[in-house]
Amino acid sequence: MAVSSPKVTVVVPTYNERENLPALAALLADLPVPDLHLLVVDDNSPDGTGEVADKLATESPDTVGVLHRTAKDGLGRAYLAGMARALDEGADVVVQMDADLSHPVSAIPAMIDTLLSQDAAVVLGSRYVPGGSTAADWPWTRKALSAWANFYVNAILRLRVRDATAGFKAWRADTLRAIDLPSVHSNGYSFQVEMNYRTVSRGLAILEVPIRFEERVQGASKMSLGVQLESALTPWKLRFGQGRG
Numbered sequence: 001m002a003v004s005s006p007k008v009t010v011v012v013p014t015y016n017e018r019e020n021l022p023a024l025a026a027l028l029a030d031l032p033v034p035d036l037h038l039l040v041v042d043d044n045s046p047d048g049t050g051e052v053a054d055k056l057a058t059e060s061p062d063t064v065g066v067l068h069r070t071a072k073d074g075l076g077r078a079y080l081a082g083m084a085r086a087l088d089e090g091a092d093v094v095v096q097m098d099a100d101l102s103h104p105v106s107a108i109p110a111m112i113d114t115l116l117s118q119d120a121a122v123v124l125g126s127r128y129v130p131g132g133s134t135a136a137d138w139p140w141t142r143k144a145l146s147a148w149a150n151f152y153v154n155a156i157l158r159l160r161v162r163d164a165t166a167g168f169k170a171w172r173a174d175t176l177r178a179i180d181l182p183s184v185h186s187n188g189y190s191f192q193v194e195m196n197y198r199t200v201s202r203g204l205a206i207l208e209v210p211i212r213f214e215e216r217v218q219g220a221s222k223m224s225l226g227v228q229l230e231s232a233l234t235p236w237k238l239r240f241g242q243g244r245g
């Protein structure tokens with residue numbers, strides 16, 4: 001795809017991120033990417049993140065949009081709704097990232113350049129390729145869980161992706177169309193794994209570029225036992241039939 005100035009939509013799911021969202025929006029607005037849009041997908045956050053997002057959209061109606069959903073329905077559903085909206089609105093590239101500033105906004109221009117200049121269906125910001133890292137203050141329990149999850153997922157699905165659970169990616173719109181978003185069923189962090197699996201199953205290439213993953217300063221992770229259980233079961237479900245779409 002040769003797009004000289006692609007329309008880029010950054011989809012950000014939010015649940016209780018009111019302290020983080022304005023800072024993220026400001027960093028995105030400062031990026032040297034000409035046609036960049038922010039789409040916040042908020043699940044009626046009790047802390048008022050939705051109203052914060054509305055204010056940002058009122059201040060910058062051409063570049064900030066908000067998708068309000070009625071209740072907390074999981075990160076995967078939020079991404080699917082946001083990606084579908086971004087495609088409907090003509091995005092050429094869809095970036096997905098967390099709201100909590102753990103993903104480096106400054107890496108986005110290079111991720112987009114890499115995506116469009118190389119034979120990649122998606123570029124993934126990776127902690128586990130040479131040059132990538134996690135913040136020293138990321139809890140050891142999360143580090144251990146992340147290392148285990150990557151070993152587990154790759155052993156079952158043979159994705160050959162070093163950071164298979166990463167949540168920071170730049171997608172070609174064509175890749176998202178090929179993946180068939182409405183049939184994606186994972187909802188927690190295994191959403192990331194299912195999206196990778198669908199990409200690889202179609203013979204499309206995932207390219208990993210190094211990033212530094214910071215520990216969030218404001219707010220809390222939404223990791224729960226249910227999310228972890230889903231993450232344990234999903235690779236098996238994908239391996240034995242579901243998920244090729």
Ligand SMILES: Nc1nc2c(ncn2[C@@H]2O[C@H](COP(=O)(O)OP(=O)(O)O[C@H]3O[C@H](CO)[C@@H](O)[C@H](O)[C@@H]3O)[C@@H](O)[C@H]2O)c(=O)[nH]1
Pocket residue numbers: 012013014015016017041042043072073074075078097098099100102146165166167168189192220221222223
């Ligand atoms: N709308 C919506 N947003 C949600 C929901 N659950 C989480 N989010 C949002 O999704 C983003 C990631 O959620 P966190 O809870 O902060 O994620 P994490 O535990 O730090 O996990 C990150 O790293 C994992 C790999 O280690 C990734 O798999 C995961 O996607 C994420 O990037 C944040 O912006 C958060 O507000 C939900 O139910 N609804």
